[in-house]
Amino acid sequence: MPERKTIERALKDKREGKAASTQAGEFVREEMEHVREGKHGARSPEQAIAIGLSKARRAGVDLPPPKKGTASEETRRSAQRALEAGGKPAAKVSAKRSRAITSALKREGTAAASEPALARHAKAAAKKRSPSERSAAAQKAVQTKGPAERSEAARKAARTRARHEG
Numbered sequence: 001m002p003e004r005k006t007i008e009r010a011l012k013d014k015r016e017g018k019a020a021s022t023q024a025g026e027f028v029r030e031e032m033e034h035v036r037e038g039k040h041g042a043r044s045p046e047q048a049i050a051i052g053l054s055k056a057r058r059a060g061v062d063l064p065p066p067k068k069g070t071a072s073e074e075t076r077r078s079a080q081r082a083l084e085a086g087g088k089p090a091a092k093v094s095a096k097r098s099r100a101i102t103s104a105l106k107r108e109g110t111a112a113a114s115e116p117a118l119a120r121h122a123k124a125a126a127k128k129r130s131p132s133e134r135s136a137a138a139q140k141a142v143q144t145k146g147p148a149e150r151s152e153a154a155r156k157a158a159r160t161r162a163r164h165e166g
Contacts, residue, residue, distance in 0.1 A: 002055050006030045010061060018144050020063040027059065028052030032113045041108030045121040048112050050075075057082035 010023040031052035035042050042048040057063055057079065065071075065079035085091070111117055126134060145153065 002059055020061055023061045024053055024056035024063050027056035035110050035113035040105035041110050042112040043108050045112050045117050054082045058086045060086045
């Protein structure tokens with residue numbers, strides 16, 4: 001069950017007209033925190049992200065499953081089920097199954113949520129997209145930012161550039 005704070009942040013994003021993936025990002029952030037805190041582990045950053053996205057879909061974020069050919073059939077079906085579960089009132093969770101999942105995740109390490117691991121993942125994900133796709137995504141994101149957020153983002157970008165030039 002996601003924390004109330006996470007659900008509130010996702011709802012705020014929705015009110016601000018932000019994309020479903022941005023709303024789902026709040027759940028992914030929560031999942032990364034859980035892995036870092038040692039609440040449970042994950043085998044890879046992708047697994048932690050997948051858990052977060054599934055939680056988002058179940059919490060009612062209207063995030064469509066991946067398109068055909070971009071993920072395995074099993075993943076797409078799982079995402080579809082999570083999305084459908086989000087549209088219905090919460091069913092009773094099986095305690096035995098819940099415990100089994102948690103104990104399996106507890107056996108995994110916490111390195112999946114480390115900064116180097118997330119940086120590797122981000123770089124690999126960005127590499128799969130063309131410069132024009134990345135630019136279009138940035139342009140779209142700018143539309144939901146106000147002047148203060150825009151200048152903050154510009155300062156952050158300048159800091160990042162300065163850090164990588166040395």
